[in-house]
Amino acid sequence: MKLVISRLIAILMLVVPGLAAAYGFLLMKDALFDYFAQFGNVNLPDPHFDLWHFLLGFVLFLVGVGFIGGWIFFRDRKHNYVSPRFRAKRPPRPPRDGSKSGGQ
Template sequence: MHRYIALLLALIPVIMAIIGIKLMRDTVFGILLSPIPSLPLQFLVGAASFAIGIYIFGGFILHRDRKRNKVQARFKR
């Protein structure tokens, strides 16, 4: 049960990054989604969502690898 909860928590930032990519792609093709009033704002929201999702997931991977001593010397504390 704990592994399923951990998987769901790990998928949240990945889904967030996927939504960010979709928003940026829709902006390139000129598709405006209803809650966002303009295309440039939609692109910024998508870029922020993508960056935050990748940052959180990458931090999780780095933290896990630091605990298992699988990182290079420059990433160790």
């Protein structure tokens, strides 16, 4: 039962950023659509771009996608699925005491 609850919490930790990213995308889409739709309205003297909704959507989208992308990256790094340049750096091995170091 404990494993089921921990897996449910892990799924929720991925669903919430995914929903935030989707909502952010919708906010950006709606802000752009409303701006371009106002060009066809002859009663408006100048179209108004809702910058705050667009920026909020952009931030939500970046945070959500960044969280999910980071989670996938670190999971793949743990399972050694990434290319060598993305693998964790290991400290250099200290020299052994009894080894010859290229001298006499």
